[in-house]
Amino acid sequence: MQKLIKTVTLSLALSLAGGCSYVGVYKRDLPQGNLVTQEMVAQLEQGMTREQVKFVMGSPLLEAPFNANQWDYLYRLDEAYGGVEQRRVTLTFANDRLVNITSEGNLSSDIELPSYEGPGPATEGTGPDDGIMSPQPTTPDGPTTTPGV
Template identity: 40%
Template sequence: MQKIFILIESCALFMAAGCANTPQPTDYQDSLLSDLPFVYKMTVQQGNIVTEEMVDQLKPGMTQAQVRYLLGTPLLADLFHPNHWHYPYTIKRGHQPMELRQLTLFFEQDALVKIQGTLKPDPERAARAATQPRELVMTVPDWQDQRGLVQRVLDVINLKSVERPPVN
């Protein structure tokens, strides 16, 4: 009788221990392989792209229309505070940690009064940018023959001719 009681007790103990270890579901479960360095992770950008040069052009007293022209439509317009405009921006590059930039603008009587966030206007940077010439030189690589194997074989036996751009 005592052996049956011990057997029932041990079975009940194992069943209770098995039920106690149920994992909680998560919103997003990452794969075990996603942290390996050779696994590609796409760059993900979200929000308004606001550069330091754009923020440097902000001046107190600007109207909402001028700010909207300069920075674009705010991503978050607070329903309870329509004079607070939020410009969040996040970028996640591959295996690097997520980068977060925020810009919040405060208006009173349709005029910009306060700028808050990780991006702040810098008058010295704006003055340097105004004095430097804004010239952009782009170098374009030469055209390279990147046709497939079948197309190259057809060219060799002269079945189909391909127009090639002139090389200077």
Template identity: 40%
Template sequence: MRWKHIAAVSLVLATMTGCSLVDKLVYRIDINQGNYIDQTAVEELKFGMTKEQVKFLLGPPMLVEAGFPNTWYFVQYLKPGHEEAQQKELILSFDNNGQLVGMKGDYSPGASFFKAIQ
């Protein structure tokens, strides 16, 4: 009778903790969506660059709204296998001549971006 209780308790404990252990053993791929934004490429951006120069550094933007063609959105979404998802964005603004005039988002500009303003 005693061994039946031990086996039953072991079985219950194994089923309760089994799901969390098995979940970590199952391989999950990393999910990358959107633009791959490299901080070193962002640091090379300079005030006054043309749209073509920016596209050469960062690649094509994820979104350019129809009514606002001078605002480019670069969005990077990364979901590592068993970790929390991360989303970063970079929003670039151009003037009517197609030159870079502003930047905001989750990436910091390099020192050369501000030197060009002065």
């Protein structure tokens, strides 16, 4: 009986000690939102139309639901083993023209996003079928040819 108690106690102690050990967890940087740079904001000028702003900045992450004249471009980078960097640019329109630019965060610092290789989804343009041309459309009489080719 004592041998059984010693065996159970030893097994329990080893299990508890093994469960308390630190095993590192793999973390990745987590970028979210629209990446906004100082160069992009420098291209903005008061009086630009919404379409011109979209050409420079892209579509806004947030359009205020109760104020259609305000666009917000947010960017947040949660570094795996570091801090959090946040950037925000708020654009205000009047009569469909840009009238105010407000920014928060350090837009002038460069952000280097590492290219992740390994398990996980591939980035666009790096798939195994990228070098393969799509087949030409066919008709019931056979493949369609392009004149002059």
